Amino acid sequence: MATPSVLVKDVTLNYGAVEVLKKLNIEVADGEFIVLLGPSGCGKSTLLNCIAGLLDVSDGQIFIKGKNVTWHEPKDRGIGMVFQSYALYPQMTVEGNLSFGLKNAGLPKDEIARRIARAASILQIEPLLQRRPAALSGGQRQRVAIGRALVRDVDVFLFDEPLSNLDAKLRSELRVEIKRLHQTLGNTMIYVTHDQIEAMTLADRIAVMKGGMIQQLDRPQAIYSRPVNLFVAGFIGSPGMNFLQGHLDTRDGMPVFKLDGIEIPLATYAFDGEGFAAKPAVFGMRPEHVGLNMGSDWPFSAEATIEVVEPMGSDTLVWTRLGTQNFAIRVGSERAPAVGDRVTLGFDPLRASLFDSASGMRL
Amino acid sequence: MSNPATLAVTVAGAAAIQPELSGPRGPRPRIAFSRRNIFIYGTLIFAAIYYLIPLYVMVVTSLKGMPEIRLGNIFSPPMEITFEPWVKAWATACTGLNCDGLSRGFWNSVRITVPSVVVSIVVASINGYALANWRFKGAEIFFTILIVGAFIPYQVMIYPIVIVLREIGLYGSLTGLVIVHSIFGMPILTLLFRNYFASLPEELFKAARVDGAGFWGIYFRIMAPMSLPIFVVAVILQVTGIWNDFLFGVVYTKPDTYPMTVQLNNIVNSVQGVKEYNVNMAATLITGLVPLVIYFISGKLFVRGIAAGAVKG
Numbered sequence: 001m002a003t004p005s006v007l008v009k010d011v012t013l014n015y016g017a018v019e020v021l022k023k024l025n026i027e028v029a030d031g032e033f034i035v036l037l038g039p040s041g042c043g044k045s046t047l048l049n050c051i052a053g054l055l056d057v058s059d060g061q062i063f064i065k066g067k068n069v070t071w072h073e074p075k076d077r078g079i080g081m082v083f084q085s086y087a088l089y090p091q092m093t094v095e096g097n098l099s100f101g102l103k104n105a106g107l108p109k110d111e112i113a114r115r116i117a118r119a120a121s122i123l124q125i126e127p128l129l130q131r132r133p134a135a136l137s138g139g140q141r142q143r144v145a146i147g148r149a150l151v152r153d154v155d156v157f158l159f160d161e162p163l164s165n166l167d168a169k170l171r172s173e174l175r176v177e178i179k180r181l182h183q184t185l186g187n188t189m190i191y192v193t194h195d196q197i198e199a200m201t202l203a204d205r206i207a208v209m210k211g212g213m214i215q216q217l218d219r220p221q222a223i224y225s226r227p228v229n230l231f232v233a234g235f236i237g238s239p240g241m242n243f244l245q246g247h248l249d250t251r252d253g254m255p256v257f258k259l260d261g262i263e264i265p266l267a268t269y270a271f272d273g274e275g276f277a278a279k280p281a282v283f284g285m286r287p288e289h290v291g292l293n294m295g296s297d298w299p300f301s302a303e304a305t306i307e308v309v310e311p312m313g314s315d316t317l318v319w320t321r322l323g324t325q326n327f328a329i330r331v332g333s334e335r336a337p338a339v340g341d342r343v344t345l346g347f348d349p350l351r352a353s354l355f356d357s358a359s360g361m362r363l
Numbered sequence: 364m365s366n367p368a369t370l371a372v373t374v375a376g377a378a379a380i381q382p383e384l385s386g387p388r389g390p391r392p393r394i395a396f397s398r399r400n401i402f403i404y405g406t407l408i409f410a411a412i413y414y415l416i417p418l419y420v421m422v423v424t425s426l427k428g429m430p431e432i433r434l435g436n437i438f439s440p441p442m443e444i445t446f447e448p449w450v451k452a453w454a455t456a457c458t459g460l461n462c463d464g465l466s467r468g469f470w471n472s473v474r475i476t477v478p479s480v481v482v483s484i485v486v487a488s489i490n491g492y493a494l495a496n497w498r499f500k501g502a503e504i505f506f507t508i509l510i511v512g513a514f515i516p517y518q519v520m521i522y523p524i525v526i527v528l529r530e531i532g533l534y535g536s537l538t539g540l541v542i543v544h545s546i547f548g549m550p551i552l553t554l555l556f557r558n559y560f561a562s563l564p565e566e567l568f569k570a571a572r573v574d575g576a577g578f579w580g581i582y583f584r585i586m587a588p589m590s591l592p593i594f595v596v597a598v599i600l601q602v603t604g605i606w607n608d609f610l611f612g613v614v615y616t617k618p619d620t621y622p623m624t625v626q627l628n629n630i631v632n633s634v635q636g637v638k639e640y641n642v643n644m645a646a647t648l649i650t651g652l653v654p655l656v657i658y659f660i661s662g663k664l665f666v667r668g669i670a671a672g673a674v675k676g
Contacts, residue, residue, distance in 0.1 A: 053572075
C-alpha cells in the first residue's frame, strides 16, 4: 500500500479539561483533496492547526509523507497554509510576501525569483507584485495568500476557511480556481470549511466533524445519500432533510415505518448493519426526493395540504404535513402549488435514511 | 434602466399626498446660535481659558523685567519685552555651588532620558511580544507579577534600591538612574505592548511561523513594523514620565548629575537674595518645553496608538 500523504494517528488535544480533539484518526492519500466540514467549534480548524504544527497535540502522532513530524516546527513539515483573513504581511509588497518564507529558508536569489514568477503566472497576479496588500481587493489578497503557499513548493496544502471572507460571487469564482489548481498541481490538499457547497464541490472525500470527532469520512455523494447518523443527515443538504418521528414495525412480514397512523412500506429500503428491528426510529427524506402530483406509481404516496410556500428562484420549497409532522418538498418553480392546495406527494423509501431514535445511528 | 410600471406607481402615490409635497425636503437646517450650541461652546471656551491663564501669566512674566513685575499687574502684557530672564535661567542662574543655569541639568536630563527610553521600550516590547504570541510555560504567572509591580508605590522601594545601587557601585551615577527608570517603566509598558500585539491578527503570526520565521524574525520583520503607533505612545509616555521625574532624580543622583527638574526646584526655591519671578517662570517654561514639543510632533499618532492599545484582557 502506498505511503499516505498525511496520517493523523490517535490525535488528542486538551485545553485544560476541555477535550477539543478526541483520539482522532484520518488518513489522506497522495494528491487527495480532503475537506474537513462541520459547525463552528467542532475542532476542524484545531485539527488543521495541529497538522500544520501551530498547535502542540496532547497525545497522538502526525505523519507527513511517511515522516513523523509530531515534534517538527511548521516550516519543517513540508506544508503551505492559507488563512481565512489572508494574513498577508501589510508592510511588505506582494513580492515581499511571497518571498518572505523563501528568504527565511535561505534560498538563492534566482531560485526565489523563478518560484515567484511561476506562482504569479499560475495565479495571474503578475501585475500586482509591487503593490501592498492594502491596495488589493479581497479576491486578489486571497490569491496572493494562496501564492505564498504555492511558492513553498510543498507536498501538502492546508486551507483554513479561505473563502469565508469573500462575497458570494467571488467565492464561487475562487472555488473553481482552487479546484483547477488542485487538478493542475496534483498536491494533497486539506481544506477546512463550514460551507457544505464548498465541501461537496471540492472534495474527493469529506470528513464531517462534530465535537472533536470525525462522524463520517466518505465521498461527497455517499455522505449526501447515505449519512451514517442523524447529525450528518441534518448537516448536509440545503434545505435540510425531513425527519419524521415514528417507529419500525412489520405488516404481512414486510418492514414498515409507522407515524401518526400512516404506514410507509420499507420493502425497497436497504438496511445497514444489524438490520431490521421493531423499535422507535427517525425516517429521513430529502425535500428534493419527494414528488408532487406525479401520478401514483410511487411505493408510497399521501394526500396533503400546502401550508407555506418559499420561492427560491429556480426551485420552490413548499411546506406541508405528513400526519402531524412538518414536511418540506422541493419542486420546480414552474410547478409550484399555492397555499391551501390539496396535493398528492410521493416518494421511494429507497432514497430514505432510517435512524435509531435512541442512538441516532443509521439503520 | 427605470421600469415604467414603477414610475407610474410613484407618481400616482405622490398625487395622493399632494398637500404634503411642498413640505420639508433634504437636510434639516441648523441654527448656529441654538441653546445647545451656546452651552457646548461656552463650556469648552471657559475650560480652555481656565487652563490657559496660568500659561499666559508665566509667558508674560518671563518676558518682563523685575521693576515691571514689582508693579504687581500679573495679567498685563509686558511694556518692554526682554529675553534676559530666559538667558539667565539657561546659562547663569545659580543652583547651589554651580552658576551655569539650567543648561547643566538639561544635558543631564537628556543623558538620563534617552537611554532610559530606549532600553525600557526595547525590553518591554520584546516582553510584550513574548507574552502575547509565545505562550511559554509560566507566562501567566510572569504577567501577573508584572501587573502587581505596576501597582506597588514607588516610595516603598526607594531605600532598598539605594542599597542595591550602592552595592553595585552605581549610586549617584547617571547609569544607576537609567537602570532605575528602565525597571520602573517595565510593568506598564509591557502591558501596553502585550495588549497591542495581542490585538494584531493571530493568523499573521501563524503565517510567519509557517514561513519559517523564528522568534526574532517575527518580531523584527512582522510585529515591530506593524506597531509604529504603540511605539510612539511608549516613547511619549516614557519621555514625559522620565523627563518630569523628580523623586528618583533627587534620590539617586548628586548635585553634579541632578536632572533638570531637580535643578529647577533648586532655582525656584532658593532662599537667598531677591526672588526673580521672571527667571523662575522662564526656567519652568524651558523645563516643560521638551514634553510639550513631543506632544505637538506626535499628537495624532499618540491618539491612534492609545486607542489601539487600550487596556484589555
